[in-house]
Amino acid sequence: MTQLDINQEKPASRDQDPHHQQTTLDSGKDKPGLNAFLPFLRPYRLQVIYALIALVITAGAMLSLGKGVQFLIDSGLASGSEADLTKALWIFMGLVILLGVGSFCRFFLVSWLGERVVADIRKAIFAHLLTLSPSFFEDNSPSEIQSRITSDTTLLQSVIGSSLSIALRSSLMLVGGIIFLLVMHFKLTLILLVCVPFVVIPVLYFGRRVRRLSRYSQDEIANVGRYLSQALRHIKVVQAFTHEKHDEQRFSAAVEQAFAVSVKRILQRSWLALMAILLSMSGIGIMLWFGGKDVISGAISAGDLASFLFYSIVVAGAVTALSEVMGELQRAAGATERIMELLNERSVIVGGQQPVPAVPESKSMPESQNTVGVNNSPEAQTTPLLTLQDVTFRYPTRPTTAVLKHLNFSIQQGETVALVGPSGAGKSTLFELLLRFYDPQQGQVRFSGQDIKTFDLGAWRQQLALVPQETALFDQSVTDNLGYANRDASENVIQSAAKQSNAHEFIQRLDKAYETRLGEDGVRLSGGQRQRIAIARAILKDAPILLLDEATSALDAQSEHMVQAALEQLMIGRTTLVIAHRLATVLNADRIIVLDQGEIIAQGTHSELLETCALYKRLADLQFGEPSAN
Numbered sequence: 154m155t156q157l158d159i160n161q162e163k164p165a166s167r168d169q170d171p172h173h174q175q176t177t178l179d180s181g182k183d184k185p186g187l188n189a190f191l192p193f194l195r196p197y198r199l200q201v202i203y204a205l206i207a208l209v210i211t212a213g214a215m216l217s218l219g220k221g222v223q224f225l226i227d228s229g230l231a232s233g234s235e236a237d238l239t240k241a242l243w244i245f246m247g248l249v250i251l252l253g254v255g256s257f258c259r260f261f262l263v264s265w266l267g268e269r270v271v272a273d274i275r276k277a278i279f280a281h282l283l284t285l286s287p288s289f290f291e292d293n294s295p296s297e298i299q300s301r302i303t304s305d306t307t308l309l310q311s312v313i314g315s316s317l318s319i320a321l322r323s324s325l326m327l328v329g330g331i332i333f334l335l336v337m338h339f340k341l342t343l344i345l346l347v348c349v350p351f352v353v354i355p356v357l358y359f360g361r362r363v364r365r366l367s368r369y370s371q372d373e374i375a376n377v378g379r380y381l382s383q384a385l386r387h388i389k390v391v392q393a394f395t396h397e398k399h400d401e402q403r404f405s406a407a408v409e410q411a412f413a414v415s416v417k418r419i420l421q422r423s424w425l426a427l428m429a430i431l432l433s434m435s436g437i438g439i440m441l442w443f444g445g446k447d448v449i450s451g452a453i454s455a456g457d458l459a460s461f462l463f464y465s466i467v468v469a470g471a472v473t474a475l476s477e478v479m480g481e482l483q484r485a486a487g488a489t490e491r492i493m494e495l496l497n498e499r500s501v502i503v504g505g506q507q508p509v510p511a512v513p514e515s516k517s518m519p520e521s522q523n524t525v526g527v528n529n530s531p532e533a534q535t536t537p538l539l540t541l542q543d544v545t546f547r548y549p550t551r552p553t554t555a556v557l558k559h560l561n562f563s564i565q566q567g568e569t570v571a572l573v574g575p576s577g578a579g580k581s582t583l584f585e586l587l588l589r590f591y592d593p594q595q596g597q598v599r600f601s602g603q604d605i606k607t608f609d610l611g612a613w614r615q616q617l618a619l620v621p622q623e624t625a626l627f628d629q630s631v632t633d634n635l636g637y638a639n640r641d642a643s644e645n646v647i648q649s650a651a652k653q654s655n656a657h658e659f660i661q662r663l664d665k666a667y668e669t670r671l672g673e674d675g676v677r678l679s680g681g682q683r684q685r686i687a688i689a690r691a692i693l694k695d696a697p698i699l700l701l702d703e704a705t706s707a708l709d710a711q712s713e714h715m716v717q718a719a720l721e722q723l724m725i726g727r728t729t730l731v732i733a734h735r736l737a738t739v740l741n742a743d744r745i746i747v748l749d750q751g752e753i754i755a756q757g758t759h760s761e762l763l764e765t766c767a768l769y770k771r772l773a774d775l776q777f778g779e780p781s782a783n
């Protein structure tokens with residue numbers, strides 16, 4: 154399904170909807186597993202090879218170290234010769250240096266690979282997410298996706314950056330260690346192999362419990378963090394309702410809860426330490442006893458016993474490490490699967506190959522503003538610029554309800570058409586279809602006679618400039634926020650757009666003028682100022698079709714005048730479709746379309762509609778404050 158296992162419950166009807174079928178993921182087949190991220194490792198083949206070499210060298214050095222210990226004791230200490238001792242120590246130190254340098258290289262290379270691959274995966278996911286249609290984000294909430302990406306990639310990072318190398322190293326140590334042990338002393342090896350489970354199983358048991366509690370502990374800490382950020386984000390609400398005491402108590406309850414979980418974890422960890430020391434040291438004691446008897450009887454040397462102990466510890470350590478990382482590897486396989494699902498998700502909105510035809514010249518459009526070329530052919534002059542033909546649309550999340558029903562209308566180049574209708578009539582949805590956030594299930598939207606689905610998606614969206622009701626602003630400078638519409642615009646061009654949209658003056662009055670950061674969600678601007686920023690953006694985009702969604706919230710007379718003047722400037726020479734909430738807009742429109750419950754119920758001018766359409770008359774009375782006698 155489209156859901157990345159985020160939303161478990163889905164309405165059954167969605168599966169029967171052919172449109173929605175396109176948005177579903179084939180998560181059931183070809184489970185990718187860990188090898189799915191091999192393509193991400195491919196560019197770093199050399200580093201992988203170097204890391205493997207370092208891995209083999211360190212494992213070899215570690216295994217040889219046991220023999221080094223034996224040599225040190227038997228040839229160095231037991232022989233009583235200082236020269237032999239020095240020689241043995243040199244060999245031992247050589248191995249230690251090899252092990253140290255090898256470990257340095259292995260650790261650096263493997264961790265580097267983990268970080269590098271995860272950085273690439275994060276970039277790939279983000280770039281891919283940006284291409285998905287809005288319907289995908291209705292099925293999968295962005296905040297869930299965000300936390301998924303963060304936790305899944307962090308898990309992958311730890312697996313690529315450490316667990317995999319631990320698994321490889323431990324396997325080498327395990328096999329190598331057992332071979333050394335068997336060659337050295339068959340009977341002691343058998344004793345060891347019997348002892349290992351007695352040590353490893355309890356350690357694993359407590360280890361698992363510690364891990365599980367660590368996860369709970371993390372969750373509790375996340376809860377505390379969430380609570381904290383909510384309270385601080387809404388600090389004005391907290392203080393206005395004098396809610397401080399209550400919030401303080403709830404916060405301290407959350408902190409105490411986190412503390413209680415941590416104490417449980419610490420206790421298990423302490424048990425783990427106790428068991429590990431008792432069991433492993435008892436095991437060593439048992440072997441020392443058996444081995445010591447053999448040393449006394451002369452069957453083996455003291456060096457033999459010491460190196461035997463060394464290899465036993467290596468083998469037990471490898472077994473423990475392997476069983477620990479196996480769980481990690483499994484979890485990482487799940488994480489990889491989810492990441493791959495996300496990367497394999499295809500947008501249901503696909504662009505075509507056709508170039509967008511040039512917009513026919515408008516008599517009122519100044520030459521400088523018509524950037525998409527001019528087409529003067531008689532055919533271009535007569536074909537409407539925009540046509541909706543029998544358009545029926547249902548949102549993918551509500552496949553049974555048609556939001557737009559059999560819409561038919563055309564707009565000529567340069568025309569201004571106002572859309573009017575009660576809340577929920579489908580006005581904004583119409584804009585979403587024009588922007589191709591969704592495609593209609595039935596009918597076509599045409600531009601200069603061609604279905605907009607045949608156009609390259611980016612090129613088509615370049616033809617439209619949207620001035621939304623709520624202007625989305627980013628926590629960046631004013632220049633960056635304006636430049637959002639046109640990344641190539643120079644500072645001069647940006648300022649001239651701000652002047653045209655009557656935004657320049659208030660921008661100049663901000664602390665750092667155009668360099669002022671607007672704060673999260675542009676909180677530092679008033680409604681009218683935000684709208685003028687949106688208008689400046691549309692000017693910068695310089696698209697032939699304007700989609701205006703007028704703000705419903707009332708502006709004071711001065712702001713209203715500024716916004717209106719800016720809009721009039723913007724509309725010159727463009728084809729405009731406006732969701733109208735102001736009297737001035739409907740009066741200035743060439744035509745008004747009245748929408749109700751997804752259907753066009755009337756079209757005409759303001760005065761015509763007042764006569765012919767009861768719904769329009771009622772809306773005019775309510776929305777525009779227009780006395781019905783007018």
Ligand SMILES: Nc1ncnc2c1ncn2[C@@H]1O[C@H](COP(=O)(O)OP(=O)(O)OP(=O)(O)O)[C@@H](O)[C@H]1O
Pocket residue numbers: 291548550551556574575576577578579580581582583
């Ligand atoms: N993403 C969505 N998923 C499902 N249904 C939606 C979605 N967006 C809007 N709708 C529904 O579609 C219908 C039309 O909504 P739309 O926003 O187009 O109306 P509108 O005429 O613009 O209303 P308003 O003037 O209040 O903005 C409403 O019933 C709404 O609940």
